[in-house]
Each structure stands twice: as C-alpha cells, then as structure tokens.
Amino acid sequence: VSRITSSAVKVAPAAADGLQIVTAASNWGDGDWVVFLEETTAADTAVAGLVLHTGDDGWSELQAEVGFGICRAGFEFDPTDDTLEIGHIRVQGPNSGNGGPTRYSVPHPISGIPPGYSVLLRMRQAGGGGGAKTRQAALLYYENLDNGEAIPYTVARLTSIPAGTDSLLLTPSATPWDPSPWVEFDPEVGDPTYIMGVALGNPSADTDVELDLGAGAADAEVPLTTFRVGTYAADAGRLNNVNLPGLMPITPASRLAACMRKSGASTTPMAVAFLAYVGDLEGGSEGGVIGPYLWITIPIRPPVV
C-alpha cells in the first residue's frame, strides 16, 4: 500500500478569504450549514480537512466539532433538511490571541461524494462559546484521489469519542511523569472503531506530555498506543490535533480509557477527545475497504419538492 500520490489537494474557496461559519449559541448546538463546494464534478470527491481561522471572534479553551455535509446540488436552499452530515472533525484550542497553526487534516479522507453534490460545513462547540461565534474556514479536498487511501462515508463515519459533548478531563499528577488515573472513554466499544488521532487541550506551559490510549477493565488497563506532544507556553493558540501513523483498530467490546503523564508539577487538567472512524472497514454486511477493491453504492437522496 502506498500513500504517495499525484492527486492535488484542492481548496474551497480558492485564492480567497475563508467563508464564515457561525456556531449556535447553545451548548453543542449545530450552527447553520454553509456551502463551501458547489456541485462537485469529479467521479469521487473526498474531504481532506479544513483550515479554521478565528474570524470575527477569538476563542479560549475552545472545544468544537466541524461537521462535513453533502446535499444534492440545487437543494442547498433548505440545507438543514436536505444535508447529510458525513462526518466531523473534533478540534480544540486554548487562546487564539496567541496565534498558532490552523490546518486540521483528515489523513484518511472522507470519500464517496459523487458528482452533482455540494459540500457544506457547520460548527458546534462547548458552552456555545458565550453565544454564537463567527469563525472563518476553508475546505481541503481531493478529486479522484489516486492511491485509494480514503474511506467512503457509506462504510465508516469520522467521529470523535466523545462526540457532541465536552471532552473528558485527565488530571496529571503533581509529580513529573507519574501517570494520571485512567479515565474511561467508552465502557464497551460497539461498532467497529478505528482510532485516527486525538484532539487535546493542555494549558500547562512548557511541558512534554505523553498520552496513553488503553483498553481493559478498570484498574487493569493496558496501553494500546502512546501519543507524545509538547507545549511552549500557556494559553497558546494552536488547536491540538495529533494523528497516529495509521488507523488503529479497536477490538470490539473493549473498554477504552486513557491516562497521561507529563513534565513539570502543574495539575491543570488536560481535555481529551479521540478522533475515530466508526464502521466496518474490514468486511461485514456493508462490505469493507480492506483489500483490493470496494464497489461503493451511494444513496441518492430524493429531491425535495
């Protein structure tokens, strides 16, 4: 399998300021859909990520999700009714006033968007951010990605653990590099789940951090993998998404948990949500995408008259 490609990442809007998306004022309430890509023409369009800029309003301790939606071109006039969310990416950010990078990739792009569809974005966030907030975004996408390393939304959905609610807090020990208590993220994984990465907020300044994703019964958790990150200073603006080198399958019925350890003595909690695809990539009734070929069936939503 080679991820090397000759396919281009494309941007919408291209060579223009990002489009504004406005969050709902309510806690984790969906903002309105905004059309970013009008009427796809490629045989397959795949969402590769987004660039998220503060727009008119800054953020502090942001926890948010940006939903990717599709609807048949020409039916965007009622996007709430006609748009299907085909996945979301979870993002977090301490303090936008201090800057930082703003690009959030989907390393396994969300594919299966046929020609004749529009691609839309909407945003929801913790606490409503003190009211509706205006952000600025651009969509990153591929047309006919030539290496096949994409996941049709009909097979698995990009989501987060948790989703649509506040991230879980891990409280580090005051003793450098002593592990925190394990925190449960899912008591029993149901549908096939594949961990792509993690979104985390860590306001502790000038620290190295390790985060274990583990499985197993309470007090008997076993690390599945370890993320390593660092911070320069408190309240930094970077949205902290870190991806694993590959998709990590989770054994069905596992109990998922996480713990952290870090340099320094700060005990400020770190907010954590994992980024995951949920759906059967390895077979089953829907047909998987592990193997030589997958024939995708795209459900076409009927027009609303």
Place this chain on the structure above:
Amino acid sequence: VPAIVSLLPDRQYPAPAAADGVVVQLPGGSWSDSPYGELIAEADADSILTGIVVRPPGLIFDSWPWEVDIAVGPEGEEGDSPPIATFRGHTQEVFANFGSDGLYLPTIIGVDAIPNGSRVSACWRSSSTSSSYQMAISATYLKKPLAGTFLSTPNPLLCYPSRAANLSSTNLVSDAPWADGAPVQIFGASGPAKAVVAVMTHVDFVNQEWELDLFIGGSETPATTIRSARAGVSSHPNRTALEHPLFVPASTSLSFVARLSDPPSLPLTITAQVAVNYFELPL
C-alpha cells in the same frame, strides 16, 4: 473508486519514555550543530521512526529556520554516518507571556533505519548565531515486526534547502491580495524521483490566510495546494505535513507560488519562506 485502507494495530512508543525531551543547546555560529542528546540508549527491537516533538524551553525572541537530525550510532560517533532523518522547521517570535504549542512533526513515511541494539540521538542547528537557545527533543517510533501495514523505508528523511536559508518569494500583497507571487524553484530538473512529505512555510505577517501552490515540471496546473492561516503572534514550526506525499518524477523540477489574503493595512510587501522535507524514491 477503488478504496484500500491500511490498518496499524501496532503500539507507538515515545523516546525518551516518561521523561523530559532531551535538551540540546546551540553552540553559536549559524547552522553549527549542537551536541547530540540521547533519545534511546539501546533499541530493544528493529524500529521505525514515526515523528519527533520539539519544544524550546523558555522564551525565544528570534525568528529563524532550524533543522533537527536523528542519528544512529554510539556516543561520540553519531555524526560519522548520515542522519536517518533531518526535520526542518521555523520558529517565530515569542514574547513574554506569549507563545505557542510545541508541535508533533510526523515523518508520514516511516524511517525503517533503527536496528535492534542501536543507540538513537538527536542534535539541532539553526540560522541563529546565538549560543543560548535550547531545544527539547523527543521522538515516536514503532517496533518491528509490525502486525499491521505502514509505509516505511530505509531511506533517510531529507530536507531542502539544508543548512541554508529558506527559499523566499518576496513582494507579495502590495495592493493585490490573493495575487500570485513570482514562482520560485525548489528542486531543479535533475536527480531521482521524490516523495514530498512536508512543507515548511514562514509567512512574515500576522492575521493572514495564505496558499502555496506546488508545481511539477513546467505544468501550469498546481500539483497540490497548501492552505493555512496565521493568527496573532505565533512560534510554531510552521510545518505542514502532506499525509499523502506528493510524487515528483525523476529529473523534474518542483517550484512554488505563494499568495496571501488582505492584511489589515495596505500596501505592504510580505515575504513567504519555504523549505521541504522529502524522501528519495524508490523507497
């Protein structure tokens, strides 16, 4: 559309584990190597490098490009063989009470060049002539044999330019937001095929959205576009990973064109600086 997705159930490990990143200090002198700091004393399996974390402890008041070498070899002999990976980044201004997060820099394609029993270390250098700047470096890796699938290579991760200033496109946004700057060549039309895995960019202005088109050969159609934004003051390394590495054929040039959004006050002339991380092909 045929779809094939590889899975990687294997655990990723940190180095050093459960300990501060190894701190190495510039010796003074532009692009002079720091001493090496040990990441792994003795690898307990053949291993694959997947990324590094960089964190300058304390505050840095400069803006400069830097490189981190990951080397395999006994103490005192780290520099006898070419590094297995050279990461490129750029650190921007950090003022008191301002800052930005450290950043995880993935290799994207794994560097399968850490033999069982070997010692792994890191050093860094920058264009800065200061002898006071430090960098805390740590790494992530996989142990072989893998149960899953991950694209890797024994080839080293390279950067271009190396031990030299970034490539620059000047005179951007002078009364013309989003207008293309002049094309700047990265690779000439020579050498083996390459897979570009990351692009380092430094746009010397705040509150800016920007795009960077990469062009292969004489094509007038971008081979890919990198989009990002810079908000406020930041100090991040500005490295954009290409999760799907860009293929550049042998004996083919690579160039870039930059364009920027409307800054708060016009007219301004702004410089976009670029460097790339890549592997030579075949892997």
